Amino acid sequence: MTRTGxxxxxxxxxxxxxxxxxxxxxxxxxxxxxLQAVNVLFTSGADFIGAARLVTQARxxxxxxxxxxxxxxxxxxxxxxxxxxxxxxxxxxQENTQLIFLATDPARLRLVYPEYIxxxxxxxxxxxxxxxxxxxxxxxxxxxxxxxxxxPIASNIFPQQDGxxxxxxxxxxxxxxxxxxxxxxxxxxxxxxxxxxxxxxxGRGRAGTYTIKLADAGQAEQVARTIDAMxxxxxxxxxxxxxxxxxxxxxxxxxxxxxxxxxxxxxxxFTLLLVVGNTIAQxxxxxxxxxxxxxxxxxxxxxxxGFVLAEAALLCALGGLAGLAIATPLGVAxxxxxxxxxPIAVDGTVWLVGGIAIVLLSLAVGxxxxxxxxxxxxxxxxxxx
Amino acid sequence: xxxxxxxxxxxxxxYVRGRQTVEVLHGLSLDIPRGDFVALMGPSGSGKTTLxxxxxxxxxxxxxxxxxxxxxxxxxxGGPLAExxxxxxxxxxxxxxxxxxLTAERNVELPLLLTRLNGAQRRKSVAVALEVVxxxxxxxxxxxxxxxxxxxxxxxxxxxxxxxxxxxCDEPTGDLDRRTADEILGLLQVLNRNHGKTIVMxxxxxxxxxxxxxxxxxxxxxxxxxxxxxx
Numbered sequence: 001m002t003r004t005g006x007x008x009x010x011x012x013x014x015x016x017x018x019x020x021x022x023x024x025x026x027x028x029x030x031x032x033x034x035l036q037a038v039n040v041l042f043t044s045g046a047d048f049i050g051a052a053r054l055v056t057q058a059r060x061x062x063x064x065x066x067x068x069x070x071x072x073x074x075x076x077x078x079x080x081x082x083x084x085x086x087x088x089x090x091x092x093x094q095e096n097t098q099l100i101f102l103a104t105d106p107a108r109l110r111l112v113y114p115e116y117i118x119x120x121x122x123x124x125x126x127x128x129x130x131x132x133x134x135x136x137x138x139x140x141x142x143x144x145x146x147x148x149x150x151x152p153i154a155s156n157i158f159p160q161q162d163g164x165x166x167x168x169x170x171x172x173x174x175x176x177x178x179x180x181x182x183x184x185x186x187x188x189x190x191x192x193x194x195x196x197x198x199x200x201x202x203g204r205g206r207a208g209t210y211t212i213k214l215a216d217a218g219q220a221e222q223v224a225r226t227i228d229a230m231x232x233x234x235x236x237x238x239x240x241x242x243x244x245x246x247x248x249x250x251x252x253x254x255x256x257x258x259x260x261x262x263x264x265x266x267x268x269x270f271t272l273l274l275v276v277g278n279t280i281a282q283x284x285x286x287x288x289x290x291x292x293x294x295x296x297x298x299x300x301x302x303x304x305x306g307f308v309l310a311e312a313a314l315l316c317a318l319g320g321l322a323g324l325a326i327a328t329p330l331g332v333a334x335x336x337x338x339x340x341x342x343p344i345a346v347d348g349t350v351w352l353v354g355g356i357a358i359v360l361l362s363l364a365v366g367x368x369x370x371x372x373x374x375x376x377x378x379x380x381x382x383x384x385x
Numbered sequence: 386x387x388x389x390x391x392x393x394x395x396x397x398x399x400y401v402r403g404r405q406t407v408e409v410l411h412g413l414s415l416d417i418p419r420g421d422f423v424a425l426m427g428p429s430g431s432g433k434t435t436l437x438x439x440x441x442x443x444x445x446x447x448x449x450x451x452x453x454x455x456x457x458x459x460x461x462x463g464g465p466l467a468e469x470x471x472x473x474x475x476x477x478x479x480x481x482x483x484x485x486x487l488t489a490e491r492n493v494e495l496p497l498l499l500t501r502l503n504g505a506q507r508r509k510s511v512a513v514a515l516e517v518v519x520x521x522x523x524x525x526x527x528x529x530x531x532x533x534x535x536x537x538x539x540x541x542x543x544x545x546x547x548x549x550x551x552x553x554c555d556e557p558t559g560d561l562d563r564r565t566a567d568e569i570l571g572l573l574q575v576l577n578r579n580h581g582k583t584i585v586m587x588x589x590x591x592x593x594x595x596x597x598x599x600x601x602x603x604x605x606x607x608x609x610x611x612x613x614x615x616x
Contacts, residue, residue, distance in 0.1 A: 006487075013485070296441075296443060297470070298470045298471020299467065299499065
């Protein structure tokens with residue numbers, strides 16, 4: 001027998017209690033792994049999107065569209081390299097599956113987003129086919145779409161001239177991302193604006209937002225200020241911000257995800273702290289005489305403290321690592337199941353934060369009972385005082 | 386029996402219980418020669434267990450000297466005192482105090498985790514100790530699978546396994562029937578006579594005390610008399 005063996009033997013003293021406690025830790029860390037990945041996604045996931053792009057929206061709300069006549073004025077601002085516009089299509093596929101589809105000018109999309117990789121022939125087909133659309137690799141894989149296919153997409157915003165909300169587009173291209181981050185982001189579909197603009201019932205010449213590619217990212221603030229100043233006190237006041245801020249703002253329409261995630265994690269860990277802390281404390285209370293006997297045999301106070309702390313750490317580590325180990329493939333499965341719309345990567349960062357959480361949890365639940373065990377006096381403990 | 390194994394000089398011990406200070410030992414002095422088997426008797430509250438705890442290094446006197454094997458243990462505390470206990474004393478208690486999660490052999494092995502012995506050496510020592518107490522065939526059983534007498538034998542094997550010179554026994558037969566008690570006391574006698582262990586035993590049972598070489602009576606924290614047992 002080793003000291004580790006002794007700790008393990010004590011951990012399994014009451015198997016049912018240990019298993020139930022372990023399960024609560026596993027569940028908490030499973031949740032932690034997934035939510036932490038979501039948190040990373042929402043707080044830093046847009047980092048790869050450079051600040052070299054700005055988004056101009058209507059000052060009141062991005063749901064208000066802007067007139068196309070703003071385009072030449074925006075293009076004239078020093079520091080602006082390329083400008084594209086896009087209109088949110090409100091796409092619905094099959095039985096109420098909402099997709100991210102935007103209408104835009106193909107040539108401008110290619111200039112503003114060089115990170116999208118697609119063969120020239122497909123870019124040309126996107127420009128020259130009126131009813132064209134292109135989709136990202138993830139989206140195509142999810143629905144098994146192939147080039148040449150006609151895809152029926154409904155819009156929950158824009159009806160056609162005949163009143164029908166059902167549209168059909170020709171899939172002429174499938175784009176990839178230039179690197180791993182951008183490949184993960186290939187879940188958007190783009191439709192040819194020219195056709196959309198002509199065929200929709202709500203009128204022409206309106207852009208939802210403008211995306212501006214800057215010649216120099218360092219000029220972002222100045223360009224944004226210039227654009228907004230240009231339209232100040234006009235009927236179409238604008239709000240220009242970096243693409244990252246716009247995306248985060250878009251997500252925050254449903255709430256501050258990072259804050260929500262942090263509160264959920266706080267609640268989970270606080271509950272876990274009570275459950276596991278109580279288990280360890282109870283376990284120590286039950287064997288005060290045994291701990292006194294260890295001291296009687298010659299184990300030092302620090303060694304007895306170490307046994308209890310090691311037990312708490314082993315319990316937390318077993319449960320925590322198992323939870324993270326389950327969360328990792330589950331994150332991959334969720335990413336696949338959502339076609340990349342919710343890319344949950346339980347990666348090294350999440351494991352690192354999880355490891356720190358395990359250490360902190362071990363100390364939080366184990367330190368007080370361990371100190372109590374370390375401080376107990378043999379004579380009093382054996383006498384039941 | 387030659388030089389003193391245990392020397393107690395003018396030992397005093399007081400406990401603070403709430404607002405009261407209870408004096409248990411009042412300047413007690415005592416010599417126990419090496420290889421002796423001493424029974425401490427007396428009414429409850431007379432200070433028997435307190436004296437035993439002082440001799441075994443489980444507690445420290447308020448005043449006075451405790452010397453065991455020539456070493457002043459009243460001047461030790463904390464880690465050094467724990468280390469001294471591990472090397473020099475074996476303990477046997479009324480309620481055995483075995484670890485319920487460990488088998489008999491692992492209970493006996495526990496004190497050896499404090500030594501530098503490797504796994505094979507520890508297993509050998511454990512086998513010898515269990516053989517001495519006649520429980521070699523029950524090595525793989527957990528305490529709840531053993532009778533009271535067998536549990537106490539395991540506790541004795543645990544006390545013996547590091548080969549201490551001094552055995553401290555606090556009511557070792559207090560929880561056993563007469564026949565089993567006699568077997569345990571017989572075993573202690575063998576350890577004293579054949580293995581040279583110095584034994585200090587607290588008991589309420591006059592028949593148990595008869596197995597000792599000497600019986601010391603305590604009352605109100607003072608030694609009353611010394612008697613030599615018939616055994």
